[in-house]
């Protein structure tokens with residue numbers, strides 16, 4: 149079966165796969181991780197704020213997002229956002245939202261649910277003496293969070309945050325349902341065009357595996373370093 | 379400077395941690411608070427800068443009521459220095475940045491001014507060389523001296539200490555107490571929770587003895603060490619002075 153495999157098709161497709169596909173995948177991963185972290189931290193702060201209503205809203209949101217399959221969210225969001233946009237702006241027809249914007253917003257909203265749980269654990273891992281000392285110096289609640297609690301929570305949770313980002317990196321391949329040319333989408337297009345399904349999907353698997361593996365290895369080294377600092 | 383009157387505090391309806399506490403600390407005075415573990419010393423001192431709320435009574439610092447909802451608490455706290463049992467330096471910041479953070483963010487001092495003040499205070503507590511290190515690289519005694527310097531950087535009108543030496547190895551206690559004694563001699567107003575009776579004898583004006591949430595004894599140092607009026611204080615004193 150492997151006798152008539154043609155691996156040269158990969159070499160010829162490399163520029164397309166990486167310049168278009170991988171660039172999109174990495175951009176989406178980075179922006180979604182950043183947005184998810186910011187939004188997720190806000191959710192975590194809501195849950196820990198002591199205001200019952202805020203905490204409940206954030207809690208319901210997190211549980212809701214975590215009980216839906218991501219691929220469905222991507223799909224639905226893509227078809228719903230134009231209509232939501234129309235409703236919000238009062239336009240006469242559904243507004244057009246690009247596939248990239250739509251998938252980015254979806255991933256930010258989805259990842260925020262996971263990042264918020266990580267940041268919540270991180271904030272709770274800081275001893276109560278730290279915010280007390282900050283307040284005692286006259287820092288406001290917001291300043292205490294910004295300069296004392298969140299930096300420490302982020303540092304303590306960095307390995308987990310990166311691990312979650314590796315999962316996100318793999319999950320971005322689900323945008324294929326919107327026929328977007330991410331790395332997997334690009335590989336898939338070449339595979340269909342040249343009729344080289346085995347070669348291209350094998351190659352795609354190797355690339356995802358290699359990148360994730362290197363990143364995981366980096367996380368383990370980071371974990372060891374953080375353990376020494378503490 | 380500090381007026382505490384009839385303060386009551388409950389942690390739960392069935393657990394009253396402070397009962398009708400009344401006392402005061404006047405300007406330039408050093409007051410030592412002692413008492414058995416769990417008697418409410420930490421709770422009382424944390425009420426003074428409103429780190430702990432209380433249900434009834436009044437506390438005012440320099441004429442400002444801390445339990446008034448209209449009081450700007452961050453502003454009030456910035457004028458009240460506090461030193462904790464476990465130092466509570468910020469581990470992600472260098473020593474000098476531990477001293478600069480609140481100066482810059484709360485008092486709006488420029489970076490240069492905050493640094494100058496910080497270095498001057500580090501020199502005063504004998505730790506100028508450690509400015510660029512992180513807290514984890516310092517000994518307990520050094521960390522506590524940094525914590526004192528951090529509080530002093532805000533130019534406080536009064537300093538609160540909550541068992542500043544009880545988490546330290548014995549050989550490091552004196553380096554911290556020396557800094558506190560100097561501070562007392564310079565006329566700083568201080569409220570100090572401690573079991574270091576040597577410190578109390580040396581610099582305290584008054585000693586407060588607490589037991590089960592009550593101020594049992596509030597006496598001039600000479601009277602307290604001469605002969606405490608209450609049995610409980612006598613027992614406590616003989617216990618901690620016997621070793």
Ligand SMILES: Nc1ncnc2c1ncn2[C@@H]1O[C@H](COP(=O)(O)OP(=O)(O)OP(=O)(O)O)[C@@H](O)[C@H]1O
Pocket residue numbers: 389395413414415416417418419420421422
């Ligand atoms: N957040 C809290 N919730 C409920 N109970 C508390 C809380 N903090 C302290 N307590 C209880 O209140 C009592 C007084 O505590 P506090 O820390 O003021 O005592 P202390 O005199 O400082 O004792 P120590 O010498 O051990 O520091 C203790 O019985 C303690 O268990």
Ligand SMILES: [Mg+2]
Pocket residue numbers: 419420421540541
């Ligand atoms: Mg205590």
